[in-house]
Amino acid sequence: MLHLLKIDLKKLTSYRTFWIVCGLYFITLAFSTASGMEFLKWIARTFENFGSSLNINRIPLYHFPDVWLNLIFFSGLFKLVLGIMTVISITNEYQYRTLRQNIIDGLSRWEFLCTKILTNFLLSFLSVAMIMVIAFVTGLIYTPAINWNFVFADMEFLIAYFIEIFGFLSFALMLGVLIQKPGLTIILLLLARMLEYIVRENIDEVLPWIIPFLPLESLSNLVPFPFQRYAFQEIRDYLTLSSIAIALGWTLLFNYFSYIKLKFSDI
């Protein structure tokens, strides 16, 4: 397994685009998640300019345990960047025809797919590790009185976050294997959620029970939108087993479809 991961990393670590995309992803992810307080301060200043005041300390954005869900939801929005990197990585293999040479040189088709899946796994894992550190540090800085009972509450959303990222990268990989052309794949990846919304709105009246089973919907159902709790609304602050099961099911299917396509095509 490690051997296969090393093969893909060998390809990527000398590829400048990979470093730029991943570098930008992790930098923007780190800075934007860590600078929420600056954003709140800016809002407060804007309020002051209009003569009203906003007590930002009453919005516990970075307080334990809120910080976990807040940061995890927000960083989930960045997964598109990693998805595009996955698309570039797989479509390059088709464009350069190196997929063909890899098979000739002695990888099985399944092993080849594994190299890509393992990289997806690593990138998902790094995202989770990064958010974990940032949430923990910012939580320690901004929480006025640390109650250790709250510090690790809601951390289970890190698992959901991992499935969300890994599932999405599996989706991107599948699109790449099916379409093989980088431009078209990236456009479809960008529009996929929109296209699914169209379907969703149309079946909302007829078959509403299907909606949680839609592929991208199931990924975004893992981590609920948290911010309306600051407008005195209830949110779901726990994981649901069904959402995890559906998302894992789709992740498995995405990779299985990639495998089937790869197995039966001439390359």
Added chain:
Amino acid sequence: MLGPNGSGKTTTLGMLMGVVNPTAGSFTWFGNPPTHLIRKKIGAVLEHPIFYPYLSGQKNLELNSMIKECNPANIPKVLELVELTGRKDDKYRTYSLGMKQRLAIASALLNDPTVLILDEPTNGLDPMGIAEIRELIKKIAANGKTIILASHLLDEVQKVCTHFCVLKKGDLVHTGPVSMVGTGAETVEVYADMANFHDLLLTFSGACGINRENGTYNVSLRDGFSSKDLNQFLFEKGVVASHLVTKKKTLEKQFLEILAGS
């Protein structure tokens, strides 16, 4: 492996190397059913050389040695063999076509394979590049490796191969050793400065056909007769030939005959 364009040479090799799914039939490698593990022991270049353009020659070979699970210590050796040591740290995309072909051969040799598959290795090269690759192939063959060479350059095959087969529209129409190509009915190109030379030749019992071409006569001999017999016949008739050449059949001629006959 000979055959006109589109006769299925690359497709056949593609099936042997697991990139094309056969619709029917089966094959074995070294008596075993084909798996990706066996492919690791074979060196193959199908059609164009394929590498990651943004990696250096050295890094490309390192990657291939990981895929083939062979010792990366072979890399300097094969680079030396194909004379690319000086350019090993340059990116692959900066290589000339001849260098790309040579790197592909180096990569195929990485795992010290017992069988080497080369598909039109001199395609698109200039005469010097062709000669270089040909020398390289001979050098490798001298080390006792089996080389399967697909080509439509008949001259090349005749120079480097021992056995050949001919494909036509996906069908195998001929197999045999290259050394057999020159045998069989001989043709002798002959000329003597005398009147009625043609009539004289007609009386030679070993001739099965005579035609005049470019001022000389091409005499096709019956089985069992050679140019020596013709020479002796002319001598006995008191004629001295001013021109006498034994024409061996070329692979090209045989190839065209096979294709026409099938």
